[in-house]
C-alpha cells in the first residue's frame with residue numbers, strides 16, 4: 355500500500371511554495387542567463403573562435419542549463435526538507451502514515467520538477483540570443499531528467515544531514531559550485547593542458563555537460579555512453595546513501 | 609472497556625545517553641480522557657512522541673488499537689491526531705490549506721464539509737483564508753488542533769493544550785475536549801497543573817524523571833492530593849506542644865514559634881475549627897494564620913516516598 359495522497363500533498367505543497375516565490379524562482383535564473391549571454395556570448399564570445407564548429411554563444415548553452423539544473427536541484431531539495439526540520443513542522447510528516455520513501459518522493463519529485471522548469475526556461479531564453487540545435491531530443495530530455503533527479507536526491511541528503519543553515523550552504527559552495535564551473539560549461543576540455551585534462555576526468559560534472567552538449571550538437575569531449583554511465587553511478591551512490599539514512603532514521607527522528 | 613493504547617516496557621535513551629523514559633507500562637482505555645501530569649523534563653513529550661512516531665523507542669512495544677507502531681505504523685498512525693507542545697506553523701499558508709494538507713498527509717480523500725465543521729467548531733471559520741502568520745498565538749494553537757482533527761482520528765494527543773492560552777479559550781478548550789470525548793475520541797493530554805487534570809480528565813498518570821509513578825482515577829487522586837497546610841504563627845515560643853493539642857498531630861517549626869497543621873480539604877470535618885477553639889482554650893495567642901495548598905513538587909515528593 356502506498357500513500358499516494360500524501361506524496362501528492364507534499365509535492366503540491368512544495369510546488370505551491372515555488373509559485374508563491376515565482377519572482378525568485380524564475381526571474382533569477384532568467385536574469386543570470388541573460389547576463390551570461392551579454393558577457394560571454396556577445397562581449398567576449400565574439401572574440402572567441404568557434405569550438406568544434408559551434409559558435410561560442412551556442413556552445414555555452416548546454417553547459418549553462420546543466421549548471422543551473424544542477425545547483426537548483428540541490429538547493430530546492432535541501433531547502434525543502436531542511437526548512438520543516440528547522441521550523442518544527444516536520445512533526446506532522448513524521449507522525450503521518452507515510453514511509454520515508456514516500457516523503458522522499460514528494461520532496462525530490464517537487465525539487466526536480468522545479469529544476470526542470472528552470473532548465474527549460476533557460477533554454478527558451480537562450481534561444482532568444484543565439485542559434486540552438488537539438489540533434490538528439492530524447493537524449494537531451496533523458497540527461498535533464500537524470501541530472502535533476504540525481505542531484506535533487508543529493509540535495510535531500512544534504513538537507514537531512516545539515517543541522518544549520520551554514521551546513522546547508524557548505525557542500526554546494528565548497529564542492530558543487532567549483533566542480534560545476536570547472537566542468538566545461540564555458541570551454542571544451544580539449545582546450546586544457548594535458549595534465550588538467552586528466553584531472554578533469556575526476557570531475558563528474560564534466561561527464562554530464564559533455565553528454566548533454568552532445569545531445570544538442572552531436573559533439574562531445576567524452577563518449578556519450580560513458581557520460582550516461584557516470585550519471586548512473588552518481589545516482590546509484592545517492593540511492594545507496596538514502597538507503598543508509600532510511601535504515602538508521604538518521605537525524606529525522608531522535 | 610478495551611485498551612486503545614498499550615505501552616509495555618518502553619525505554620527511551622537519547623543519543624546523548626540521557627534516559628528520558630524508564631520502563632514505562634501504560635494502558636489507555638478506549639474513550640477516556642487521560643492526563644499525563646508531571647514537571648518540566650519529566651518525559652511527557654518524549655512519551656507522546658514515541659507513540660506518534662516522532663521519536664524512535666529504544667526498547668519495548670507500543671500498540672495503538674492493536675497495531676504495533678513500528679511494524680504496522682500506517683494502521684497505527686492513521687487513527688492518531690497530535691497537537692504538539694510547540695507552536696509550529698507554515699507562516700505563509702492559509703488556515704484552509706494547512707488543514708486540508710494535514711488531511712491529505714493521512715491519505716484521506718478531500719472532505720470540505722468536514723473541514724468546514726472542524727473550523728467552525730474551533731471558531732476559525734472566518735479566518736479560513738488568512739495566512740497563519742496573521743493569526744494570534746491562541747488562534748494558531750486552534751489551527752494546530754484543527755490540523756490534528758482533520759483526518760478524523762480516534763485518538764487525540766494534546767501536549768499542553770492550554771499553555772499560553774487565555775482563561776476564556778482555556779474554558780472553551782475544556783469544553784471541546786469533553787465534546788470530542790462524547791463523539792468517541794480517546795484523549796491523552798499533558799499538563800503541569802493539577803487543577804487542569806482535575807477539570808479535564810477521567811484518569812491521571814503522574815510521570816517524573818521518566819517514570820510513571822502512579823496512575824489513578826482523577827477523583828481518587830484528588831482525595832489524596834487535596835491536602836492543605838495551616839501555619840499558625842504564635843506570639844511566644846513554645847517548648848513543646850501542649851498536652852491538649854497532641855491529638856491534632858501538629859508539628860513545631862520556625863524556631864518553635866509556629867505550628868503546622870495538615871488537613872484534608874475534601875473532608876467534611878477537617879478539624880480546623882476544633883483546632884482553633886482548642887488553641888484558644890489552651891491559652892496560646894496567635895499572631896497570624898496562613899493556609900497553603902501543597903505544591904505539585906511536594907506532591908511528587910510525597911508520591912515518590914510512598
Ligand SMILES: Nc1ncnc2c1ncn2[C@@H]1O[C@H](COP(=O)(O)OP(=O)(O)OP(=O)(O)O)[C@@H](O)[C@H]1O
Pocket residue numbers: 608622623624626628646647648649650651652653654655693
Ligand atoms: N532530542 C533530545 N535529545 C536529548 N535529550 C532530550 C531530547 N529531547 C528531550 N530530551 C530530554 O528528555 C527529558 C524529557 O523531555 P520531555 O520534553 O519529554 O519533557 P516534558 O515532560 O515534555 O517537559 P515539559 O513539561 O517541559 O514539556 C528532558 O530532560 C530533555 O532534556
Ligand SMILES: [Mg+2]
Pocket residue numbers: 652653654693767
Ligand atoms: Mg513537553
